[in-house]
Amino acid sequence: MAQKQKAVVLFSGGVDSTTCLALAIERFGKDNVVPLSIQYGQKHSKELEAAASILAYYGIEGKTMDVTKLFAFSNCSLLTQSTEAIPQGSYKEQQETEGEGTVSTYVPFRNGLFLSAAASLALSLDCGYIYYGAHSDDAAGNAYPDCTEHFYKSMGDAIFEGSGKECSLEAPFINHNKADVVKEGLRLGVPYHLTWSCYEGGDKPCGHCGTCIDRQAAFRANGVEDPAL
Numbered sequence: 714m715a716q717k718q719k720a721v722v723l724f725s726g727g728v729d730s731t732t733c734l735a736l737a738i739e740r741f742g743k744d745n746v747v748p749l750s751i752q753y754g755q756k757h758s759k760e761l762e763a764a765a766s767i768l769a770y771y772g773i774e775g776k777t778m779d780v781t782k783l784f785a786f787s788n789c790s791l792l793t794q795s796t797e798a799i800p801q802g803s804y805k806e807q808q809e810t811e812g813e814g815t816v817s818t819y820v821p822f823r824n825g826l827f828l829s830a831a832a833s834l835a836l837s838l839d840c841g842y843i844y845y846g847a848h849s850d851d852a853a854g855n856a857y858p859d860c861t862e863h864f865y866k867s868m869g870d871a872i873f874e875g876s877g878k879e880c881s882l883e884a885p886f887i888n889h890n891k892a893d894v895v896k897e898g899l900r901l902g903v904p905y906h907l908t909w910s911c912y913e914g915g916d917k918p919c920g921h922c923g924t925c926i927d928r929q930a931a932f933r934a935n936g937v938e939d940p941a942l
Contacts, residue, residue: 716841716881721831723824724748724775726763727910728928729846729886732898736885737844738771739901747838748775749831753820754784754792756799757914766907778830790817791912799912801921813854818912818923824859825868828882832872835880843872848886848894850927862887891927892934899935906940918942 720737724730737746750764761777768775790797797817800807807816824845831843847860858864869882886894898905910928911918918925918941932939 716879717839719745719747719838719840720842720844720883721747721749721835721838721840723827723831723843723845724750724764724767726750726760726765726767726908727846727924728891728898728905728908728931729848729894731767731905731908732894732901732903733844733846733885734767734771735898735901735903737842738773741842743771743773746773747834747840748773749827749834750775750777751827751830752777752779752781753823754781754794756791756793756795756912759909759911759914763907763909767904770904770907776834780826780830783826784820784823787821789820791820799922801919803923803926807856807923814856815858816856816923819857822859824857824864828868828872832876832880832882836876841879842881842883844883844885846886846894847884848889848891850891891931895931895935899937905932908941910941 718741720741722734722737724734734748748768750761752761784792788795788797790799800817828843828845835843847865851857851860865884865887872880872882910924912922912924913919920942929939
């Protein structure tokens with residue numbers, strides 16, 4: 714049976730998910746794309762504010778879910794209840810100090826949970842595809858194990874089988890780095906000036922957390938400055 718030509722996109726308002734959204738719009742048309750933004754107890758609302766601005770830019774209505782209670786027992790530094798400070802420095806620098814493995818900003822099995830929710834929504838709304846923006850930089854050193862190619866393939870198999878083979882998982886950047894993501898987004902005319910990636914919730918990005926550093930490097934690799942700065 715052919716997949717329904719409609720997609721749910723996990724959408725945080727950051728660089729990777731917004732580029733995924735643009736790719737899905739290019740493939741299916743904006744009327745066949747359902748952006749899904751999730752509140753999970755993060756310390757600030759800047760991501761969700763950015764997501765709203767981007768949806769207005771594209772003229773699309775999104776869906777939201779709140780799964781905050783499911784992370785209530787985690788001390789991940791991104792979460793409201795955490796006693797940990799958000800670390801500064803790139804993920805590579807953090808792993809050189811702490812050793813390889815998950816970084817403190819890894820929310821336990823977040824993508825697994827989000828993708829399961831997206832699969833349920835996709836089936837409810839007759840969507841044949843789910844898009845998410847995992848890429849190789851986040852998978853490096855197992856910093857975010859739910860961004861690895863192995864996780865993607867395993868989760869994709871589970872969603873395909875668990876949906877009665879009606880829904881497929883797409884991670885178009887799984888074998889590409891963040892610079893490649895930005896390159897594709899520049900081709901698509903993604904409104905990167907509206908996106909938010911910083912783990913801090915200030916008026917402007919901090920420029921020092923892992924995601925800010927990776928983001929700046931990705932834009933510079935493409936010969937442009939990060940428009941959020």
